[in-house]
Amino acid sequence: MELRVNPTRMELNRLKTRLAMAVRGHKLLKDKRDELMRQFLVMVRQNKELREQIEERLAQSFRKFTGARAVMSAEAMEEALMYPQLELKVQLSIQNIMSVRTPKIDWEKAGQGTTEAAYPYGFAETSGELDESIATLAELLPQLLELAEVETAVTRMAEEIERTRRRVNALEHVMIPDLEHTVRYITMRLEENERANLTRLMKVKDIVRAKSV
Amino acid sequence: MFMPNIAVIGDNDSVLGFKAVGVTVFPVSEPDEVKAVLRSLARDETYRVIFITEEAAAAAKEQVANLQKRMTPVLTLIPGSRGSMGFGMEQIKRNVEKAVGADILFGKEGR
Numbered sequence: 196m197e198l199r200v201n202p203t204r205m206e207l208n209r210l211k212t213r214l215a216m217a218v219r220g221h222k223l224l225k226d227k228r229d230e231l232m233r234q235f236l237v238m239v240r241q242n243k244e245l246r247e248q249i250e251e252r253l254a255q256s257f258r259k260f261t262g263a264r265a266v267m268s269a270e271a272m273e274e275a276l277m278y279p280q281l282e283l284k285v286q287l288s289i290q291n292i293m294s295v296r297t298p299k300i301d302w303e304k305a306g307q308g309t310t311e312a313a314y315p316y317g318f319a320e321t322s323g324e325l326d327e328s329i330a331t332l333a334e335l336l337p338q339l340l341e342l343a344e345v346e347t348a349v350t351r352m353a354e355e356i357e358r359t360r361r362r363v364n365a366l367e368h369v370m371i372p373d374l375e376h377t378v379r380y381i382t383m384r385l386e387e388n389e390r391a392n393l394t395r396l397m398k399v400k401d402i403v404r405a406k407s408v
Numbered sequence: 409m410f411m412p413n414i415a416v417i418g419d420n421d422s423v424l425g426f427k428a429v430g431v432t433v434f435p436v437s438e439p440d441e442v443k444a445v446l447r448s449l450a451r452d453e454t455y456r457v458i459f460i461t462e463e464a465a466a467a468a469k470e471q472v473a474n475l476q477k478r479m480t481p482v483l484t485l486i487p488g489s490r491g492s493m494g495f496g497m498e499q500i501k502r503n504v505e506k507a508v509g510a511d512i513l514f515g516k517e518g519r
Contacts, residue, residue, distance in 0.1 A: 235507050249486070254492070260425050276428050285456055302414075303411075328425055332425050332428070333429045346499070347482050350503055353507040356507040
């Protein structure tokens with residue numbers, strides 16, 4: 196479809212610059228989309244693996260926990276877990292992947308008992324299964340945080356890819372053809388005017404010559 | 409320096425263990441509770457990373473979806489004590505479909 200414009204030389208120039216810009220933008224966006232897609236595929240695979248692992252390990256931990264719950268009374272359980280020895284602190288910063296802003300999570304342990312799997316309770320009154328359950332969980336935490344990071348990045352990237360693809364398509368299938376058509380239309384109109392002018396001149400010249408003879 | 413904490417939302421059985429490893433837990437049992445906790449956590453600067461069990465997330469789908477669009481806090485689904493409901497995987501699958509246009513990761517499996 197042609198744009199509705201006046202077929203003038205000025206308009207033609209303007210449209211030609213716009214077309215050049217659109218073509219350049221299209222190429223850039225296409226490159227962006229391809230690179231985003233490449234990185235996305237790497238990350239989404241990682242995302243999937245991570246989640247599979249975590250779901251499995253977490254299920255293990257929960258099984259142990261249920262076991263512990265079965266041998267210990269609910270009160271003893273509450274009591275054992277009442278006062279955590281350590282606290283996990285996180286630091287969020289923003290990472291830039293292909294101009295997609297994604298969170299980056301750094302973490303550290305704070306409080307007493309910064310050794311691996313510090314149990315907040317004495318061993319005398321608790322079941323061994325509880326220890327195992329909590330040890331698994333402690334091991335799992337870094338992975339969980341990584342999952343949070345990767346999964347958010349993947350979601351953001353998926354959105355960005357979709358948006359970029361839309362823009363590429365709009366340029367490729369609407370903007371650029373439209374501009375090309377209009378440029379062709381104006382060029383043809385201008386040529387046509389030129390020819391009309393020429394014939395008119397020739398005609399006038401004939402008349403003048405006829406009179407002078 | 410101020411360092412935000414991690415929060416876990418879910419039913420009692422799922423979250424109690426997390427307490428021992430230094431994560432703040434928010435045990436919830438009813439859908440309305442989930443919504444209330446999510447609302448207050450979204451405004452609270454002390455928690456920047458939130459894990460929520462799939463069961464709890466199912467009770468407040470819209471809120472979860474909205475929060476995940478924001479930069480902070482980072483909200484992630486984890487399976488609860490009753491096992492995975494597949495929501496987390498579903499989300500990955502949706503992302504792939506959105507980006508690629510077709511499911512290329514999970515297609516091979518399930519057959």
